[in-house]
Amino acid sequence: MSTRTAVHVSLRDEAILTSPRWNKGSAFTAEERKAFGLTGRLPFRVNTLDEQCERAYDQLQSRESPLRKNSFLQSLKDQNRVLYYSLISRHLEELTPIIYTPTEAEAIANYSHLFRRSEGLYLTFSNLSSMEEDFIEHTRGCNIELVVCTDAEQILGIGDQGVGGIGIATAKAAIYTLLAGVNPSKTLSVTLDVGTDNEKLLSDPLYVGWPHKRIRGEGYDRFIDNFVQLIRKHYPHSLLHFEDFGVSNAKRLLDLYSEKHAVFNDDVQGTGAVTLATVMSAVGVTKSSLADQRIVVFGAGTAGLGITRQLRDGMVALDNVSVSDANKRFYLLDRYGLIKASLGLDKIRDGLQEFVRPDDEWEGVKTNAKGEIELLEVVRMVKPTVLIGCSTLAGAFTEQVVKEMAKGTERPIILPLSNPTRLHECTPEDANNWTNGKALLATGSPFPPCKMPNGKEYVVAECNNALIYPGLGFGAIVSKARSLTDAMIIAGARRLASLAPALKDPDDALLPDFGSSPDVNFEVAVAVVEQAIEDGVAGVDWGGKEEVRDKIREKQWKPVYEPYVYDVDGEQ
Numbered sequence: 001m002s003t004r005t006a007v008h009v010s011l012r013d014e015a016i017l018t019s020p021r022w023n024k025g026s027a028f029t030a031e032e033r034k035a036f037g038l039t040g041r042l043p044f045r046v047n048t049l050d051e052q053c054e055r056a057y058d059q060l061q062s063r064e065s066p067l068r069k070n071s072f073l074q075s076l077k078d079q080n081r082v083l084y085y086s087l088i089s090r091h092l093e094e095l096t097p098i099i100y101t102p103t104e105a106e107a108i109a110n111y112s113h114l115f116r117r118s119e120g121l122y123l124t125f126s127n128l129s130s131m132e133e134d135f136i137e138h139t140r141g142c143n144i145e146l147v148v149c150t151d152a153e154q155i156l157g158i159g160d161q162g163v164g165g166i167g168i169a170t171a172k173a174a175i176y177t178l179l180a181g182v183n184p185s186k187t188l189s190v191t192l193d194v195g196t197d198n199e200k201l202l203s204d205p206l207y208v209g210w211p212h213k214r215i216r217g218e219g220y221d222r223f224i225d226n227f228v229q230l231i232r233k234h235y236p237h238s239l240l241h242f243e244d245f246g247v248s249n250a251k252r253l254l255d256l257y258s259e260k261h262a263v264f265n266d267d268v269q270g271t272g273a274v275t276l277a278t279v280m281s282a283v284g285v286t287k288s289s290l291a292d293q294r295i296v297v298f299g300a301g302t303a304g305l306g307i308t309r310q311l312r313d314g315m316v317a318l319d320n321v322s323v324s325d326a327n328k329r330f331y332l333l334d335r336y337g338l339i340k341a342s343l344g345l346d347k348i349r350d351g352l353q354e355f356v357r358p359d360d361e362w363e364g365v366k367t368n369a370k371g372e373i374e375l376l377e378v379v380r381m382v383k384p385t386v387l388i389g390c391s392t393l394a395g396a397f398t399e400q401v402v403k404e405m406a407k408g409t410e411r412p413i414i415l416p417l418s419n420p421t422r423l424h425e426c427t428p429e430d431a432n433n434w435t436n437g438k439a440l441l442a443t444g445s446p447f448p449p450c451k452m453p454n455g456k457e458y459v460v461a462e463c464n465n466a467l468i469y470p471g472l473g474f475g476a477i478v479s480k481a482r483s484l485t486d487a488m489i490i491a492g493a494r495r496l497a498s499l500a501p502a503l504k505d506p507d508d509a510l511l512p513d514f515g516s517s518p519d520v521n522f523e524v525a526v527a528v529v530e531q532a533i534e535d536g537v538a539g540v541d542w543g544g545k546e547e548v549r550d551k552i553r554e555k556q557w558k559p560v561y562e563p564y565v566y567d568v569d570g571e572q
Contacts, residue, residue, distance in 0.1 A: 005562075007570075008564075008566075008567035010354060011150055025079070026046065027048065029563075049083070057087060066097075067106050070106070071109050081184055088174075100171050108168060109164065111167055122163065122193060124209075125195065131226055132226075147190060148189050150245065151244075160198045160214070161196070162201050163209025164209070165191045170189040179471075179521045181557050183557035184355065192224065240257070247301050247349075251305065252350075263483075266465055273310055274465050275417070276493040277498075277500075279314075280314070281411045281511065284503050286440075295308075295329055296375075296387050298375055299390035300332040313486050318494075327354050331382050337367075337370075338357060379408075385400075389415065389417055394423050395425065397425040414441055415463060418442045418444055441460050464517075471492055472528055475524065475528025475532065479532040479538040481539065491527040492528045496512075498522075500512065501513050
């Protein structure tokens with residue numbers, strides 16, 4: 001007999017079997033079957049969750065392609081939430097790429113042709129006048145703690161996907177549950193359908209979204225603001241996660257609402273935080289400091305700029321240097337080459353101004369036919385200690401570039417972070433060979449170990465946002481923080497860096513293995529809560545560090561079956 005407290009549930013018969021939140025399938029006990037009118041609706045034998053997971057895994061393995069596996073798991077989630085999360089938790093490294101990147105990108109691109117049933121909240125620009133009514137209807141009776149929303153303008157490296165963006169919102173929410181313990185019944189996935197500029201979707205007769213060119217400007221801002229105000233009004237203590245917004249909106253919206261609500265943008269802050277942790281662990285290996293680094297960032301879009309700012313903020317907070325001095329450690333390149341003053345305002349987009357290099361630094365430096373300074377010349381001039389790639393320009397870190405970098409530093413820190421694998425700026429194997437095994441490496445996708453000159457294998461860290469963003473978000477949620485501050489993010493990054501295997505063995509990985517990500521995100525959440533309490537932005541007042549850890553464990557949701565009692569006034 002279970003000693004866990006029974007949950008009072010008001011659904012019976014067909015209603016409980018078709019509720020993914022409450023359905024146990026063949027795991028309903030004999031007593032529960034009788035109480036909920038299920039005795040004749042289920043086969044005789046009562047299965048354990050272990051047995052159900054074994055059966056579901058066997059069924060999954062019969063699907064040959066990753067996309068078919070993704071579809072199977074989506075169907076399972078729609079039927080039995082506990083079984084879905086329990087199955088994936090048992091095969092985390094194998095199945096996360098199926099429900100998340102890279103397979104989810106294919107599912108999103110084919111969303112309208114794979115569509116079977118609703119998987120979240122669809123708010124459409126053409127229905128702006130009824131937005132609050134639609135929102136309340138969908139969330140009635142819910143206690144939402146996490147909202148993941150997207151306008152789907154820049155999805156997973158595949159661009160504008162219109163209404164299909166709901167797939168990335170639900171995938172991100174699932175990762176919060178799997179790796180941090182956010183209760184899935186308290187999450188809300190939202191697609192903000194403001195149209196699409198994807199002509200393939202607009203011309204597709206099966207497209208299920210709003211078939212209209214993407215709304216921009218004042219109309220777009222009004223629509224987004226209406227949505228944010230609904231979140232603030234109805235769920236003031238929730239975390240609002242912005243995902244895959246376009247480059248012109250991602251940072252702008254984050255800045256606009258960051259002091260009004262607890263908001264987070266994984267593309268800006270999550271990517272920046274995990275990269276900060278990676279560089280911090282590499283700096284630990286080289287026995288230097290963040291402020292000692294000369295950092296070249298190749299690709300100055302949303303991710304590149306987010307990484308730059310996070311590293312800069314880390315220097316300011318941890319090494320006590322001024323913002324202006326920290327800015328001077330960075331050299332950013334985009335499609336116009338090095339971002340320098342003479343490019344002019346029309347070629348320097350918003351947000352990059354504080355990192356513009358003065359022209360007098362570059363007098364006499366070789367330029368291309370357009371007068372632009374390319375990566376190799378920047379590396380020759382700067383002699384960077386850190387080289388970060390966010391360009392999606394495959395092969396940009398050439399042998400010449402990497403060898404030139406290695407001339408100027410004993411342990412070059414090289415991070416080709418572009419996704420997917422085919423778009424990496426260089427392979428870890430090449431970087432390792434070109435530096436004679438001296439490079440400290442991390443990548444944006446999984447790669448096999450590299451062989452060192454001494455025959456030892458070098459484990460390549462995967463600079464995966466999922467090692468930190470679930471913990472950052474869960475820490476903000478459980479602390480009831482009024483905002484997710486820079487100090488909280490840096491605290492999470494420091495905790496992640498402290499767990500790096502490289503700090504014990506300099507030839508080991510710069511980040512923990514993804515298989516340990518639930519434990520890693522727990523530690524990140526602890527650091528975030530401790531910092532929130534210290535900063536005075538938390539809505540809780542827990543005592544010592546042990547109490548913080550105990551409270552976080554207490555609030556984590558686990559995929560296990562609770563005992564049910566039928567109660568006409570119970571939960572639905």
